[in-house]
Amino acid sequence: MPENKTSFEDAMERLEEIVKELEDGEMSLDASLERFEEGIRLYRYCMKRLEEMENKVEVIMSDQNGGIKRLSLDTEGN
């Protein structure tokens, strides 16, 4: 599993949950502001994750003896 504890989808789901809670408007102002801050944090986290995306293609080849060779592919080509 990936290193990062909060998965992108968890963050996204939590963000949407917060939006709904806030829209219901049944929270105190303090709680609302807290949620709002959390929401913005989650939003930034998701954006960061999107921006951090790498473009990298690697091929793992194994031979008969179980040895493994690693090969980087030019991502523009095939």
Added chain:
Amino acid sequence: MELRAMTVSEVNGYIKKCLGVDPLLSSIAVKGEISNCKLHSSGHLYFSLKDSESRIRCVMFKSNCDGLRFVPAEGAKVVARGSISVYERDGQYQLYVRDMTEDGLGELYAAYEQLKRKLEGMGYFDERKKKKIPFFPRKIGIVTSMQGAAVRDIMSVIQRRLGKAQIVIYDALVQGEKAPEQICRGIEYFNRKEPVDVIIVGRGGGSIEELWAFNDESLARSIFHSAIPVVSAVGHQTDYTIADFVADLRAPTPTAAGELVAPEKKDILRRLAFSRDRLHAAIMKQVRFNREKLGLLRGSYGLKQPLDRIGQQKQRLDDNMSRLSKALLQRMRDNRQRLDRTAAALNSMNPMRVLARGYAMVSDAESGEGISSVEQVSVGKDIKITMENGEVGAKVTKIKRGLIGFAGEQNQF
């Protein structure tokens, strides 16, 4: 007794009924070679099955043809399953084929069905055991052949949708005897050495034999025990392999696998922006609401009243202050008047003023004692007479007793 003559239709109908109740003929598998194969424009397939000595006419209706996994050709050795019945119009019995496989595959199918039942019994296909495919994978593992078409299909879809992606391809044979083992190793590689968020296992379309590696039991086990979610992408839409049943998600084709695994980046961005806007709108609404509430409170009677009271008190205080100072001033003025009056009275009693009116004051020239009675003097005594503008020394020459007058002036003060 003469036999009753039957019509041709009656005979054919009777034979059909006889055949229909025969348990063997109503469900039969026939093997042979295809000849005289004709695909009618209606979509029904007409052909004969033959062996070295005999032939039987066959028909396969369109609805059944759709399930065929191969294209029936002249001379193909097949096993046809169905029932034997009569085509009454021609008085012709024929095999109505429900499904047909290439001969030799029958055993494979049996094995497939057996394995499928076994694994199903072991809970390998249980929906509750299926892992969730991450909605946004950071790193995607693919187990397939670098020689195949599938790898290009999968990669191009992923890169088109995500823009950028981190993909690791484990190159494995996807057909032949060694394929299952290599595919298993690929799955294990990702589980043990190179963590990815999701693994796609698959290959492009091919014949049943070519796809057979994906019906392997050890591969099924490997997929089932993978801690990383596995998406299967084997062959075409119509191909169902054991791997498809065990996988956490079955993609009908390799391209579809790419679509299932990689979300469209612009969709995510849109979803995020939507959430952000709603977040802002919601908090602004809250703030506005609270501000309005505050405004109302500020104008409310409850809050205004104490302020009002203070104002009143202040005014009263000011009032008192001014009254106080006014009183004080008045008092000072009164005192001043009284003082003036006293001073005037005092002034009027000044003996000098009496002298100014022409009176004179007599005193003993020696002792300086005032003399107000004739008894205090005797003839020849030196006296001093004080007047307004000086003194006169004199000597008493004559004394006359008795009241002289001026009664009117005696009680002036």
